[in-house]
Amino acid sequence: xxxxxxxxxxxxxxxxxxxxxxxxxxxxxxxxxxxxxxxxxxxxxxxxxxxxxxxxxxxxxxxxxxxxxxxxxxxxxxxxxxxxxxxxxxxxxxxxxxxxxxxxxxxxxxxxxxxxx
Amino acid sequence: xxxxxxxxxxxxxxxxxxxxxxxxxxxxxxxxxxxxxxxxxxxxxxxxxxxxxxxxxxxxxxxxxxxxxxxxxxxxxxxxxxxxxxxxxxxxxxxxxxxxxxxxxxxxxxxxxxxxx
Numbered sequence: 001x002x003x004x005x006x007x008x009x010x011x012x013x014x015x016x017x018x019x020x021x022x023x024x025x026x027x028x029x030x031x032x033x034x035x036x037x038x039x040x041x042x043x044x045x046x047x048x049x050x051x052x053x054x055x056x057x058x059x060x061x062x063x064x065x066x067x068x069x070x071x072x073x074x075x076x077x078x079x080x081x082x083x084x085x086x087x088x089x090x091x092x093x094x095x096x097x098x099x100x101x102x103x104x105x106x107x108x109x110x111x112x113x114x115x116x117x
Numbered sequence: 118x119x120x121x122x123x124x125x126x127x128x129x130x131x132x133x134x135x136x137x138x139x140x141x142x143x144x145x146x147x148x149x150x151x152x153x154x155x156x157x158x159x160x161x162x163x164x165x166x167x168x169x170x171x172x173x174x175x176x177x178x179x180x181x182x183x184x185x186x187x188x189x190x191x192x193x194x195x196x197x198x199x200x201x202x203x204x205x206x207x208x209x210x211x212x213x214x215x216x217x218x219x220x221x222x223x224x225x226x227x228x229x230x231x232x233x234x
Contacts, residue, residue, distance in 0.1 A: 034222075042227075046221055095222075102148070113160070
C-alpha cells in the first residue's frame with residue numbers, strides 16, 4: 001500500500017489565490033521530504049528539500065516566496081503555492097525516503113494536478 | 118550537463134516480448150545509486166529496481182533487470198515478457214553520495230513505453 005499520502009489529487013483555483021498541498025508519510029518518520037514539479041510529458045524537476053524543524057532548501061530558480069514549504073512534524077510537509085498564476089499550473093509530487101540508506105528509494109505521493117485559471 | 122540521459126522518448130514492444138530502455142549517466146562520484154521508476158498515466162511513481170555503483174551483479178526484480186555497464190556509465194532497464202500493463206513512462210534516476218545533497222534523486226527525461234497487443 002501507499003506509504004506517502006498527498007492531498008489534494010486535483011485542484012483548480014483562480015489566479016491570485018493560494019493553494020496548499022499536503023504530503024504525509026504514513027507509517028514512517030520523514031525528517032526530509034522532496035517536492036518535485038513535472039510538466040506534461042517531461043521529467044521530474046526537484047523544487048525544494050523540506051527539512052523537519054528547519055527551513056526548506058530551494059533549488060536554483062525556484063522562488064521561495066511563491067512556493068512556501070512547511071515541515072512542521074516528522075510526518076507532514078506542506079507546499080503552498082501563493083498568488084498562483086496560470087504558469088504555475090503543473091503536476092506537483094512529493095516524496096520521502098523510508099530509510100536513510102544509500103539504496104533506499106524515494107516513495108512518492110500520488111501527486112497533485114494544479115490548474116490555475 | 119545532463120546527469121541522466123534517456124535517449125528514447127518513445128518505445129513500442131509487442132506483448133510477451135522483451136524490451137530494453139536505455140539510460141546513461143554522468144557523475145564523478147565513485148559512490149552512487151541508480152533507480153528506475155514507472156509512471157502510469159495516473160501519475161503515481163512506482164519504484165522498480167535499484168543498482169548500486171559497487172554492486173558486482175546486475176540487479177533483478179521479477180521481470181525487471183538492469184544491464185549495468187559501469188565503464189560505459191549505462192544502466193539499461195530490461196523488461197522481459199512485456200504485458201499490456203507495462204505501458205507507462207519509465208524514468209531512470211541517480212542518487213550521488215556522499216557528495217550529493219540529502220538523498221534526492223535526479224531524473225532523466227523518461228521513455229514512454231507502449232506495449233502492443
